[in-house]
Amino acid sequence: xxxxxxxxxxxxxxxxxxxxxxxxxxxxxxxxxxxxxxxxxxxxxxxxxxxxxxxxxxxxxxxxxxxxxxxxxxxxxxxxxxxxxxxxxxxxxxxxxxxxxxxxxxxxxxxxxxxxxxxxxxxxxxxxxxxxxxxxxxxxxxxxxxxxxxxxxxxxxxxxxxxxxxxxxxxxxxxxxxxxxxxxxxxxxxxxxxxxxxxxxxxxxxxxxxxxxxxxxxxxxxxxxxxxxxxxxxxxxxxxxxxxxxxxxxxxxxxxxxxxxxxxxxxxxxxxxxxxxxxxxxxxxxxxxxxxxxxxxxxxxxxxxxxxxxxxxxxxxxxxxxxxxxxxxxxxxxxxxxxxxxxxxxxxxxxxxxxxxxxxxxxxxxxxxxxxxxxxxxxxxxxxxxxxxxxxxxxxxxxxxxxxxxxxxxxxxxxxxxxxxxxxxxxxxxxxxxxxxxx
Numbered sequence: 001x002x003x004x005x006x007x008x009x010x011x012x013x014x015x016x017x018x019x020x021x022x023x024x025x026x027x028x029x030x031x032x033x034x035x036x037x038x039x040x041x042x043x044x045x046x047x048x049x050x051x052x053x054x055x056x057x058x059x060x061x062x063x064x065x066x067x068x069x070x071x072x073x074x075x076x077x078x079x080x081x082x083x084x085x086x087x088x089x090x091x092x093x094x095x096x097x098x099x100x101x102x103x104x105x106x107x108x109x110x111x112x113x114x115x116x117x118x119x120x121x122x123x124x125x126x127x128x129x130x131x132x133x134x135x136x137x138x139x140x141x142x143x144x145x146x147x148x149x150x151x152x153x154x155x156x157x158x159x160x161x162x163x164x165x166x167x168x169x170x171x172x173x174x175x176x177x178x179x180x181x182x183x184x185x186x187x188x189x190x191x192x193x194x195x196x197x198x199x200x201x202x203x204x205x206x207x208x209x210x211x212x213x214x215x216x217x218x219x220x221x222x223x224x225x226x227x228x229x230x231x232x233x234x235x236x237x238x239x240x241x242x243x244x245x246x247x248x249x250x251x252x253x254x255x256x257x258x259x260x261x262x263x264x265x266x267x268x269x270x271x272x273x274x275x276x277x278x279x280x281x282x283x284x285x286x287x288x289x290x291x292x293x294x295x296x297x298x299x300x301x302x303x304x305x306x307x308x309x310x311x312x313x314x315x316x317x318x319x320x321x322x323x324x325x326x327x328x329x330x331x332x333x334x335x336x337x338x339x340x341x342x343x344x345x346x347x348x349x350x351x352x353x354x355x356x357x358x359x360x361x362x363x364x365x366x367x368x369x370x371x372x373x374x375x376x377x378x379x380x381x382x383x384x385x386x387x388x389x390x391x392x393x394x395x396x397x398x399x400x401x402x403x404x405x406x407x408x409x410x411x412x413x414x415x416x417x418x419x420x421x422x423x424x425x426x427x428x429x430x431x432x433x434x435x436x437x438x439x
Contacts, residue, residue, distance in 0.1 A: 023082035027052045029063065031089045036067040048089075055079055065089035069129030069152065096128040096150035100136070102160045107138040119160075128152055140196065141165050142222055167224035168195045171204065174231045178208040199224075206230050210293035235293030239264040241274065243300045248276040260300075269294075276300035280347035307371035309345040309353070314382040316340040318359035322348070344376070359383050360390070360437050361403065387418045392433040400424065401435070 029038045031048040038045045040063045045052060048065070055061055057079050065073040073089035100109060102119040109116040109123075111134050116123060119136075126132050128150035136144040141162040150156060171180050173190040180187045180194070182204055187194045190206065199222045206214040211232040218228060241250045242261040250257045250264075252272050257264055260276070269292045275285040281302035290296050311320050313330045316337060320327045322345050330340035348371045355367040362383035369377050389401040391414060400422070402414040411423045412432070 024053045025055065025057055025079035025081065025083040026085070027055060027077070027079065028084075028086045029065075029088075030086065031065050031067070031073075031091055033067070033070075033091065036065040036070070036073075036089065036091060039064045039066065057081055057083075063087055065091060067091055069094050069127070069150075093127040093129055094150075094152055095124055096126050096148070097153060097155040098123040098126060098148055098150075099155065099157045100134070100146070100160070101158070102136065102138070102162050104138070104162060107136050107141070107144075107160070107162060110135045110137070126150070136160055136162075138162055163223045165199070165222045166195070167197045167199060167220035167222065167226070168193065169197055169202070169204075169218065169220065169224075170194075170227045171206075172227070172229050173206055173208075173214075174229075175208070175211075178206040178211070178214075178230075178232060181205040181207070204228060204230075206232065208232055210235055210291065234269065236265065237267040237269060237290035237292060238295045239267065239272070239274070239288065239290065240295060240297040241276070241300070242297070243276050243278065243302055245278070245302065248278040248281075248300060248302060251275040251277070274298060274300075276302060278302050280304055280306040304346075304374050306347045307350060307373055308376045309348055309355070309369060309371060310376050310378045311343045311345065311355070311357070312340055312378070312380045313343075313357060313359070314339045315359060315362070318357045318362070318381075318383060320345065321354075321356040321358070323353050324356075355379060357381055357383065361388055362386060385418075387415075388437065390435050390437070392435055393424055393429055394431045394433075395424065395428045396430065397428070 029048050029050040029052065034048050036048045038048060038050050040052065040055065041061055060076055060078050063075050063077070070091040070093055073091055075087050075089065077085055077087060079085060099122050100119050105119050107119045109119065109121055111132060116134070126148070132148045134146040134148065136146055142165045144160055144162065146158060146160065148156060148158065170193045171190050176190050178190045180190055180192050182194055182197065182202055197220050199220050202218050202220050204216045204218060211234055214230045214232055216228060216230060239252065240263055246260065248260050250260055250262060252264055252274055267290050269290060271287055271289050273285065273287050275283055277283045281304050284300045284302055288296055288298055309322060311330065316330055316332045318330050320330065320343055327345045328343055330343045332340050350371055350373050352368050352370050355369055357365040363386045365381050365383055367379060367381070369379050371377050387403065389403060391402060391404040393400045393412065393414065400414060400416065402416040405413040405415055405421055409426065411425050412429065413421055413423050416422045
């Protein structure tokens with residue numbers, strides 16, 4: 001509206017001067033940006049672009065260009081008759097005053113990727129006419145965005161409380177001193193405060209000797225500060241019980257546990273009374289303390305209250321009878337050994353016993369060893385070889401009895417008398433019958 005009225009007035013003045021025979025002067029007012037208010041000699045004439053024809057000649061004039069959020073621009077000029085003058089102003093934006101502080105200090109300010117320095121920072125280079133979006137960044141804290149609007153040169157103060165981009169967890173346990181591990185990284189014994197934990201799921205593991213390993217899953221948010229308390233459960237103790245000789249019956253606090261060697265798990269910390277018993281041996285009893293998570297091994301050496309008989313034979317494979325009771329067959333771990341290993345006949349009463357040893361092809365042996373309490377009586381026996389036929393072979397010419405030595409596809413080799421062997425061809429044999437030994 002101002003611009004239209006001013007143009008109309010200037011046109012009327014120019015026409016009147018032309019009618020009077022006077023050549024009018026012309027002034028064009030322009031600015032960058034356009035739209036600046038033009039005040040000439042204190043009178044508002046309109047906004048740029050603007051033309052003026054009615055200014056007095058031959059005298060100085062003052063023009064001021066003004067625009068919101070821009071610094072004013074001043075100029076002076078004088079007009080002569082018929083002059084054509086241009087006055088142009090490039091307006092400079094008003095710079096805002098911005099003070100940015102953060103807690104903690106030392107955060108970096110940036111605008112469109114360009115650093116503006118670290119807080120606390122006074123910024124004087126930002127155009128007041130624009131809206132500015134600054135990025136505030138500090139290691140260990142969440143990024144913050146700051147939107148700033150100015151009102152001319154009025155100072156703007158912005159304070160930002162930075163928020164941690166990680167969490168803080170304080171871990172305690174009962175009992176204290178458990179080794180704390182977060183996501184596989186050891187953080188020391190409890191109580192412990194761990195900072196800088198990235199947001200998300202966190203696995204907390206607590207370990208302490210004598211206690212069950214405890215695992216907890218927690219969720220950590222940026223800026224969180226939380227506490228985690230864990231009550232650790234004591235590990236049960238265990239007894240490992242063995243005896244010499246093996247096979248003792250064990251009792252813990254008078255409760256039967258079975259024959260050793262054996263484990264007795266799941267014991268609470270404390271003292272336990274243990275007893276070992278075995279036929280033919282005196283009982284052994286003792287008290288044992290078990291701590292949490294502890295494995296206690298105890299060996300009980302039993303002393304025999306009976307005697308025993310140790311029998312060794314030549315050859316191997318003889319059957320041993322004591323007082324008419326079959327006590328086993330002598331053996332050897334060496335297949336080529338002439339003599340057997342010791343066969344122990346335990347739990348024999350003190351006094352004389354009847355020992356009978358039998359082996360096919362050998363004469364029976366009868367002995368009467370005397371057994372003493374808690375002692376082993378030895379009996380080393382060499383059996384005499386006897387000729388006892390174990391095979392009967394019928395041929396076209398007769399019957400042959402003897403001890404079979406070997407057999408193959410062509411013949412059977414038979415011992416027909418002590419130390420004398422005979423080979424019988426297969427083609428003359430009608431039948432072969434094995435002779436059962438007499439019992």
